[in-house]
Amino acid sequence: MRRPARRGTRGDGGARGDRSDRGQVAIEFVGTVPLILLLVAAVWECVLIGYAFSLAGNAADEAARAGAVGRSCEEAAGTHVGSAWNMTVACSETGGVVTARVSLNLPLLYPGLDIGVPIEGEAGSPKEEEE
DSSP, X not given: OOOOOOTTSTTOOOSSOOGGGTTHHHHHHHHHHXXXXXXXXXXXXXXXXXXXXXXXXXXXXXXXXXXXXXXXXXXXXXXXXXXXXOOEEEEEEETTEEEEEEEEEEEESEEEEEEEEEEEEEEEEEOOOOO
16 A cells, blocks of 8 residues: 655655755855866966967067067067066077077966966077178
8 A cells, every 4th residue: 555645755746845945055155166266266376377478489489589670679568468478578689699588477366467487488589690
């Protein structure tokens, strides 16, 4: 013989359900949102770090190429990097090779707010003589 289902049990389909679970989804949502936001911020910081390395390398390449033909290294590097990155450029020539070193400050969440850790790019180009 089968017993009738009790009120409030699974399969009952009662209108109210168990009152001890009320608000549980809201509490879990409030608890996980900061963790999700922290994860998104960490991923964004990794993207910015990668972009900063790319910018530093490209700016160093451009500065070395400009220095190889007698133009200003600093000006060539500055055209490829915005002012918010706090860039410093050092160019030198040794043995017929122009070397450029570009240093950017590591951004924290957006360029302009940095933590003082330098990201460097270095490039060299042979000195070109005029004919």
